[in-house]
Amino acid sequence: MALQISATNPEHPALLLELPWHLPLEEWPEEYLVPLPRGISRHVVRYARAGTEVIAVKELAERPALREYELLRDLDRLGIPAVDPLAVVTGRLDAEGAPLEPVLVTRHLGGSMPYRSMFETTMRPATMHRLMDALAVLLVRLHLAGFAWGDCSLSNTLFRRDAGAYAAYLVDAETGDLHPRLSTGQRDYDLDLARVNISGELLDLEASGALHPSVDPIEFGTEICARYRGLWQELTRTSVYPAGKYHYIERRIRRLHDLGFDVAEMQIEHSSNGDTVTFVPKVVDAGHHQRQLLRLTGLDTEENQARRLLNDLESWMATQDDHAPGDPLAARPEVLAHRWVRDVFRPTVRAVPLDLRGSMDAAEIYHELLEHRWYLSERAQHDIGLDTAVEDYIENILPKARETLQPTSRQTD
Template identity: 95%
Template structure:
């Protein structure tokens, strides 16, 4: 049996060949590993470096490895937040010639954390609510795409900061199934599994003393069902409006946009008596603000980050002399947006030293600076401007960040 690497990118096999596949993952030397926090897994998982990339390597049987590899590629094609599948490595042998389990290789999601790492310092209930919001959005997006997860839990999810909220990413698709459409029973089964799994995980944290005393594990497990239900209802419900009130349909679409979803297709039917109009959003795609920001500026951000950056962009454009909406002689929004990136966004982010940014990406840094500007402006009772906010952030916020990065004294 020869070592075989099935990869999505022709560059990856050469990089992966440098890793010690003749050793079980548990025996990999430290020189190959990257010390990142790992969540709970039924399989052995290690983070390693392959060229310039940090990868997650998971040992499992060949058939489920190939199946999960394909499912993760399908989710990527559907633009669902999930880790990127890079390769499956089979035909591994140890020094004695005995077979070793195949591995699934995925790209490490930069800036993300497993939920247990987030509980190293006790999370406040408000933060817990934001985690439930993020997980509910992820589950709804999966179900809209026809994906039955089969094991929705905090352990199988990674979380990234997203402008004061969180974005959730699927990290384990081993139990999933992709269908043209899910039945109500399939969705309910997934949701019930999520409720039980989340309650169990929080009970485990409670037993270890890592859970805030005001957090009820059973109540939070039930909360995912309520948050999922309200979001699913808003995205899929049928609306009946009086004939002629077409602005009601536009208002419904804008409400979906505010939730971060686009209506890619819709069905509108007139009643036989002509008195009412029935509106059904047929296909709903997530990432409304992400796509808008990417189209205008080329910046790729999480949904809430994109919404915040777009608000700042629009406010800045309104101050420009050549901003004239509807005037063919005025600058196009795309031109102004790229000027904002060049003259405002990039210089602002670059003012924060790289070594003090931690896991925050540029969009999250800019959001933090906007928050600091709002705080100082509220205190001063007038807009203090972004430059002043950045200066104060560098003087009064970053010193505390430096202290937190210092190793504890012996």
């Protein structure tokens, strides 16, 4: 049997051919290896160099290796935080011609740590809470995508610092399964496994003296369940608002942003009692909103500005007759986006006199107007509309802002 390398990138096979595939992973020479901390695994795992890449190599049987490889590729297409699959190597033989187990090759996740390495010095309970939060968010993301993990645990997760918090990444998809949608029973099964696994892992740390004395392993295992259920409820519940209370929708979107999720789609169904708004959340990568807004509208903005403008665009599109199900234009968001720029964005920005704008660009002005509309609507307890917000902003906010800046300008002169 000849050595076979199935890879996602045509450049990788040439780099991987340099590695000693004729040796079991346990016998690989140090010259090929990278001394990085490894978590506990049922398989032999090694970190190695492949050109300029640092890769993780895991020995396992051919069928599960190929299956996990495809599942990781599916998760990558879905935008789920997981390790990046590079290749599966089969047909390995030792020096005597005896077969060796195939291997799954993934890219090392830079800056990440397995949980046991993080507990080499006693971790404070507050930091542990952030780890549980990160793992709960990962599990919710997987379930929203229809992925049943089958073995959620600290051992099968890598953690990376993320602006003072932690981001969790799936590192082992061997037991996973992808479905169009998960049932409540499938989600509960995953969640119960997570509770049992995490409590057991923390009990092991407690026995080794690596756990903070105030931490109860059982309580922390249960904590992920509470955090998960709160997230799932916020992300999937149907909200029913009275007519005219569209600022409630904005409040819901803000809560989702605070939880680290973005609203990629909204469906509004009109009824005699009010508006039923169903949010379908989608987790996106950094810079996504900038790229999406630029593609749809040609507006080049900062990320937070783009997120805010896209939310307004999405809300506006959902109120247009053209956006109704069954209409051909519903599948052409770029047409509606062009109309939004022409009929909403530009006229609104132009309503603000040039001499009052200061150094603010068009996207920042529109963002400020949306924020002011939100504030006034909250105070009035009904949606006051964009035109009213613009009038009040020009009359009451911009003059005060100029008065604040004038003394500084005179001192500079």
